[in-house]
Amino acid sequence: xxxxxxxxxxxxxxxxxxxxxxxxxxxxxxxxxxxxxxxxxxxxxxxxxxxxxxxxxxxxxxxxxxxxxxxxxxxxxxxxxxxxxxxxxxxxxxxxxxxxxxxxxxxxxxxxxxxxxxxxxxxxxxxxxxxxxxxxxxxxxxxxxxxxxxxxxxxxxxxxxxxxxxxxxxxxxxxxxxxxxxxxxxxxxxxxxxxxxxxxxxxxxxxxxxxxxxxxxxxxxxxxxxxxxxxxxxxxxxxxxxxxxxxxxxxxxxxxxxxxxxxxxxxxxxxxxxxxxxxxxxxxxxxxxxxxxxxxxxxxxxxxxxxxxxxxxxxxxxxxxxxxxxxxxx
Amino acid sequence: xxxxxxxxxxxxxxxxxxxxxxxxxxxxxxxxxxxxxxxxxxxxxxxxxxxxxxxxxxxxxxxxxxxxxxxxxxxxxxxxxxxxxxxxxxxxxxxxxxxxxxxxxxxxxxxxxxxxxxxxxxxxxxxxxxxxxxxxxxxxxxxxxxxxxxxxxxxxxxxxxxxxxxx
Numbered sequence: 455x456x457x458x459x460x461x462x463x464x465x466x467x468x469x470x471x472x473x474x475x476x477x478x479x480x481x482x483x484x485x486x487x488x489x490x491x492x493x494x495x496x497x498x499x500x501x502x503x504x505x506x507x508x509x510x511x512x513x514x515x516x517x518x519x520x521x522x523x524x525x526x527x528x529x530x531x532x533x534x535x536x537x538x539x540x541x542x543x544x545x546x547x548x549x550x551x552x553x554x555x556x557x558x559x560x561x562x563x564x565x566x567x568x569x570x571x572x573x574x575x576x577x578x579x580x581x582x583x584x585x586x587x588x589x590x591x592x593x594x595x596x597x598x599x600x601x602x603x604x605x606x607x608x609x610x611x612x613x614x615x616x617x618x619x620x621x622x623x624x625x626x627x628x629x630x631x632x633x634x635x636x637x638x639x640x641x642x643x644x645x646x647x648x649x650x651x652x653x654x655x656x657x658x659x660x661x662x663x664x665x666x667x668x669x670x671x672x673x674x675x676x677x678x679x680x681x682x683x684x685x686x687x688x689x690x691x692x693x694x695x696x697x698x699x700x701x702x703x704x705x706x707x708x709x710x711x712x713x714x715x716x717x718x719x720x721x722x723x724x725x726x727x728x729x730x731x732x733x734x735x736x737x738x739x740x741x742x743x744x745x746x747x748x749x750x751x752x753x754x755x756x757x758x759x760x761x762x763x764x765x766x767x768x769x770x771x772x773x774x775x776x777x778x779x780x781x782x783x784x
Numbered sequence: 785x786x787x788x789x790x791x792x793x794x795x796x797x798x799x800x801x802x803x804x805x806x807x808x809x810x811x812x813x814x815x816x817x818x819x820x821x822x823x824x825x826x827x828x829x830x831x832x833x834x835x836x837x838x839x840x841x842x843x844x845x846x847x848x849x850x851x852x853x854x855x856x857x858x859x860x861x862x863x864x865x866x867x868x869x870x871x872x873x874x875x876x877x878x879x880x881x882x883x884x885x886x887x888x889x890x891x892x893x894x895x896x897x898x899x900x901x902x903x904x905x906x907x908x909x910x911x912x913x914x915x916x917x918x919x920x921x922x923x924x925x926x927x928x929x930x931x932x933x934x935x936x937x938x939x940x941x942x943x944x945x946x947x948x949x950x951x
Contacts, residue, residue, distance in 0.1 A: 716793060719808070719882045719937070723796070726805020726921075733916050745802040745921050747890060747934040 792937045796882075799935045803921035808881050809912060809933055813905075815877030820861045827856070858906045865902035869893045874936075884936035893931060901929050 514526040730743055792800060828846070836843045868875040873884045873892045887893050893901065904911065904925040911924030926932060
């Protein structure tokens, strides 16, 4: 505290009376006179030296004397001797300082609280701001430092749980631009590398199916919309043709007479085919009969034309040859 | 959109629209002949009843000559066939046997063609036998008048001939 007050006194001296300074006024006056006299003497000396400089050089180097006899040689000899004496004195002083200063400094340092002194006297922030951290880092051999570090030992001492518990994951996630990351992801390339077969084999479809609430899904289905999109008439027609509904109706409602008529018609057809075959064989007709009727018969125009499979299934008789009337008309 | 259930048995569908053979057509003709003979008998009974009502005491059963019998039978048969072919395209015999008479366009016959075809059949019924040797299952009458007798088990009549459109 005293140091700080003293330091402040030195930084900003008071401009009051001598008594206020704490020093005798006579001493200050004497020092002021001495300073003034010294300044004046220096000025006079400089003027005098400037004036007698050429004279001094002429005295030191007379033009008529040999150089060995110049007074400057004597002055140089004195200078050399003085320099040697000064060097010896410096060595003695250095030895003296080396012997006396360290103990003194140690004693002084022991008596001072350097940490507190630095904290009060030194502006650490301004000092650090002047340091070029980048240049320092560039000069560092990071590899060598890393090789000397015991990373595993350091990691063992790190309490990751404590660190993680202090991390605000939500804040980090909020700052992440998921859209930007997603735009940079090449999904096609990732998918192309995925073995979908292997993935599918690992999926437990049964377990997934058991967890599906079919009733809930069905309850959300708009059955009316689906039915409107279906061609129910075409489906019904296909079903009716598949099950041969007319045959079922005939069997359930047909009378004895209709069965007789139907059998009679089929028998006459069979007889026609048999007789035609015999006659064609007798008259050695090579070409098959062309029985296609002209135009579009009512029964064929209303029903789907029978396929060759239907013909083979319906009757063992040879099917009538198919040829358009225009081809066979003479 | 309308659906259609084909009433024709599956085994008969391949023959629909094809010309019928001799047996089927002969069977149909036999039925028609029987109907005409039955109608002749009814006519005879009718005439006899009419004569009986006129002179009950002196009534004797009429004994028409053979020419009258053939003439009346021919006329009745001609009229029956022509009217049936023009009307529904099939006689009762054709209806029973599932046949239909169509022209070269597959449609009902014109009245004149139907009449000429009926006359031809009454005058020369043996022309039907040409079906045996015809490569197209056609009788002589069919060849002359360009008609066909086809299998058509559908009970609905053939549509009427569309009216000719004038440009």
